[in-house]
Amino acid sequence: MIQRIDLRGQSLSRADLLGVLPRPELGVEEATGVVAPILADVRARGAAALRDLAERFDGVRPEHVRVPAAALTDALATLDPTVRAGLEEAIARVRTVHAAQRPTEHTTVLADGAEVRQRWIPVQRVGLYAPGGLAVYPSSVIMNVVAAQEAGVPALAVASPPQRDSAGLPHPTILAACALLGVDEVYAVGGAQAVAMFAYGAAGSEPADGDVLCEPVDVITGPGNVYVAAAKRLVRGVVGIDAEAGPTEIAVLADDTADADHVALDLISQAEHDPLAGSVLVTPSVELAGSVEARLVDMASATKHAARVTTALGGSQSAVVLVDDLDQGLAVVDAYGAEHLEIQTADAAALAERVTSAGAIFVGPYSPVSLGDYMAGSNHVLPTGGTARFASGLGVHAFLRSVQVIEYSRDALAELADRIVAVADDEDLPAHGEAVRGRF
Incomplete structure (x- = not known):
């Protein structure tokens, strides 16, 4: 149902990772x-x-x-x-x-x-x-x-x-x-x-x-x-x-301590949004990968929106990605820049602190994306399509402008006047300097 991408034994640059990781075929x-x-x-x-x-x-x-x-x-x-x-x-x-x-x-x-x-x-x-x-x-x-x-x-x-x-x-x-x-x-x-x-x-x-x-x-x-x-x-x-929020996506970084049922359920929960939704598991554990793949087959067929889920999981935007270790897995999820990133590993909290690219990070087995969708208190309007590498999720900052108010007295301006004139003349903008000197 879901494709497998094996990156083990490969030393990939950031450009290589961006080229190999799954994305929807229809882009912005x-x-x-x-x-x-x-x-x-x-x-x-x-x-x-x-x-x-x-x-x-x-x-x-x-x-x-x-x-x-x-x-x-x-x-x-x-x-x-x-x-x-x-x-x-x-x-x-x-x-x-x-x-x-x-x-x-x-x-x-x-x-x-x-x-x-x-x-x-x-x-x-x-x-x-x-x-x-x-x-x-x-x-x-x-x-x-x-x-x-x-x-x-x-x-x-x-x-x-x-x-x-x-x-x-x-x-x-x-x-x-x-x-x-x-x-x-x-x-x-x-x-x-x-x-x-x-x-x-x-x-x-x-x-x-x-x-x-x-x-x-x-x-x-x-x-x-x-x-x-x-x-x-x-x-x-x-x-x-706020951001270019396209089809939803989830990435799960997991090791062999993760519960395969939890991982499969979370991948399916995002896949039910949209046939273009992306569900990605990144893991160094071949055993976990196999267990999740098997559970996806059973669980996807039993869910209410089975056709939609199956299409999303089988699309080019979804995959199980095998890596050598969690360090390589971290590099993969940072390059992917997931809208939602779950970390289900033995030391999830410490690993979460090392993540540099994600819309929101869900730490441990009891912080599923569904919690953030509704009642965690966090915002679920998040950057997708890899834009989490440079964009933020929605918050009050999206509606605020930073404005600086400058107030100098005569004496404070006079102290800087000669220096302002010198820099303005060096930039060949003498009127800038004259605007200061003319006050004195």
């Missing part, structure tokens, strides 16, 4: 050609394009592109109490973790009358995306909204695909999560078109929409498929983005 580069016309259409035609694209991709033409307030209230009123309790617990834990992420402002005094103050200013408006294709993700609403709220963002909008079974509105649990969080600006828009709406804004096309359906935002965040990731890449620079 290829998807940009598909989504570029979608972005242009939404930018040109606004809400009319959004309705047409919903009919094309989601199989339903929404009457209300912006969700009516009554629909949010009704969704919360009819939410299963046990699901509500779970969402409330997740909100509380995520809020506690993200409140602790807020940076503090500070002032550095360099001399009498010379100081630089560090401020952290939230962006003014954000667009938050919650996927709704093969599964429903109220948990993603929580991850996006809470991080933005704890950063102090004053205006938040959420988009999620319209559902045929919900009369063209997003899934009721998505709406209920928004209501729990106090978000009342919600759109029945999915995929690349949601990214376009947030980046460029959208004019209304019907009286109920008003002249302006959606105002442009400053930052777009949220997970999605490869087309959402491609759309984010194309609008980066027009707006800020």
Whole structure:
């Protein structure tokens, strides 16, 4: 079912590893050609394009592109109490973790009358995306909204695909999560078109929409498929983005102390997201590899989404990777840069401290990715496709800007004037020096 890649006995460079490790066949580069016309259409035609694209991709033409307030209230009123309790617990834990992420402002005094103050200013408006294709993700609403709220963002909008079974509105649990969080600006828009709406804004096309359906935002965040990731890449620079979050992925670094059932279950749990999801086991243990491969066959066929799981596990993006030892395994997972990295080894905590590239690290047998998906308190909006080598998971920092405030007195500037003039003249920018000298 799952391919095996044997790297034992090989001395591979970083470039070699990047070339041999499994990835989806359809990447962001290829998807940009598909989504570029979608972005242009939404930018040109606004809400009319959004309705047409919903009919094309989601199989339903929404009457209300912006969700009516009554629909949010009704969704919360009819939410299963046990699901509500779970969402409330997740909100509380995520809020506690993200409140602790807020940076503090500070002032550095360099001399009498010379100081630089560090401020952290939230962006003014954000667009938050919650996927709704093969599964429903109220948990993603929580991850996006809470991080933005704890950063102090004053205006938040959420988009999620319209559902045929919900009369063209997003899934009721998505709406209920928004209501729990106090978000009342919600759109029945999915995929690349949601990214376009947030980046460029959208004019209304019907009286109920008003002249302006959606105002442009400053930052777009949220997970999605490869087309959402491609759309984010194309609008980066027009707006800020969190990361190019494409199909989900998990890497498990394990030795012979790992429980094969645990490893197989965790690989399957990510594979059920998407046929393009990547599940990778990296291990020096041939015995563990064989046991996991056997269990995957049995467990995958028994799970609810067996067809989806089997496709993902059998795809080019999934593999069991054999290595000589855990040091080589660490080099492999650092090159891979997994969205989710589980470490199930005898000394998992120490090994986790040596990891340099991962969206989030799950340490030991009782910290599965599923915990982080819902209630660990960490954020599950994480970089995929190897971008964890340079990008971070979602947090309050995604919605904050660092601004320095410089305040010098006359005497403090005078002390530096000659030195500023000397450097400015050396750079052949004499007006810079004159701007200082002219004050004296």
